């Protein structure tokens with residue numbers, strides 16, 4: 001029998017404690033699946049001012065631990081709890097100056113904050129008495145952990161292996177070389193740092209890619225895309241250097257929590273067998289949003305960070321000419337927020353702009369929509385389309401990254417002969433408003449004129465298995481191959 005692997009996952013966000021995007025969902029939902037496969041997996045994140053200590057039953061387990069960082073001694077406390085509904089330990093690093101604010105990401109100084117966090121991850125291991133076989137780092141925030149492990153100062157931790165997961169290659173963490181001091185590093189500590197520093201700054205993502213044992217990203221298509229100049233965000237050549245250690249593993253979702261049969265946040269529960277009840281969720285949503293309540297008109301939903309990545313430029317005024325309603329929920333860049341508010345003001349019967357972060361309303365949108373829109377410019381994995389299919393909404397998405405890997409395209413059909421066996425949505429290739437409109441029109445045509453086909457598309461989506469089971473096994477295989485190497 002192989003011994004159980006010990007895995008420590010380090011991330012800037014973990015749901016339900018603190019979340020800005022899909023990263024939090026992934027780090028909060030993959031570990032229970034790994035635990036079921038026999039891993040001793042534990043998590044670690046910073047303790048932000050916004051983490052609800054009472055609700056999540058955090059306990060302080062160590063006080064006033066002194067961390068030596070850039071010639072200073074900085075005191076931290078360690079708190080601990082478990083993931084709700086799973087026996088997975090979660091550690092939190094409390095350090096008021098760095099993490100005391102409510103927001104996960106500060107306006108400035110993130111490189112320093114997260115390098116300090118990365119340093120503590122290694123320094124507290126003896127305190128929490130955990131000696132992981134593998135540290136699994138997520139995104140640029142923890143991308144310097146492999147560097148820290150490679151420097152001479154840590155002979156005891158030398159054999160710990162690292163996995164680095166890229167959730168989004170566009171957030172790279174560039175910073176002045178000065179910041180390295182925080183991690184007791186300098187540009188001479190490693191060859192990769194020396195080289196990286198030649199242009200005057202350090203790129204955290206580059207370090208993670210070059211120094212981690214294995215690199216993964218969150219879909220197979222995105223793994224291919226980031227090795228190209230279009231999607232590589234200027235790191236395609238760095239990615240190519242590590243191509244043989246790069247794997248695409250599709251994210252899963254928490255199928256228990258996101259379950260239309262049991263979800264407590266939606267108006268009426270339903271399943272693929274009792275799909276007609278879904279309509280009540282639509283009528284409820286239309287009323288709540290002040291859109292005309294009409295079960296016969298198609299409702300198109302979007303739940304998204306309002307960022308460049310998400311293709312909001314393609315949501316143009318022309319869409320108001322289509323026979324459907326739109327609801328868009330999310331926050332982000334001001335120009336997109338404004339654009340959506342203007343549309344909603346001008347076409348109150350067609351557009352509803354919900355500029356906020358609201359996890360409950362998000363579920364009401366998945367359950368109340370007929371169509372779910374994701375016109376992303378790029379999309380490493382995307383979770384929204386999976387939630388939508390789980391709730392019987394039909395995705396219309398751009399064929400990129402994880403969207404291409406999860407939505408089976410209905411394609412062009414001349415006749416309606418036979419029902420689609422696998423198709424669960426509609427995909428378009430060109431990043432243009434007209435390509436989006438074209439696809440949306442095709443979807444609306446099926447919605448209004450081919451009800452049996454439409455029903456089958458929804459059922460096909462609802463039957464897909466988006467659980468972590470398969471992907472957790474793929475991670476385990478990688479962990480094992482790494483831990484076997486010395």
Ligand code: GLC
Nearest residue numbers: 021022023167379380381382
């Ligand atoms: C990022 C990506 C998104 C992915 C998520 C989790 O937010 O933009 O596509 O689903 O990370 O991996």
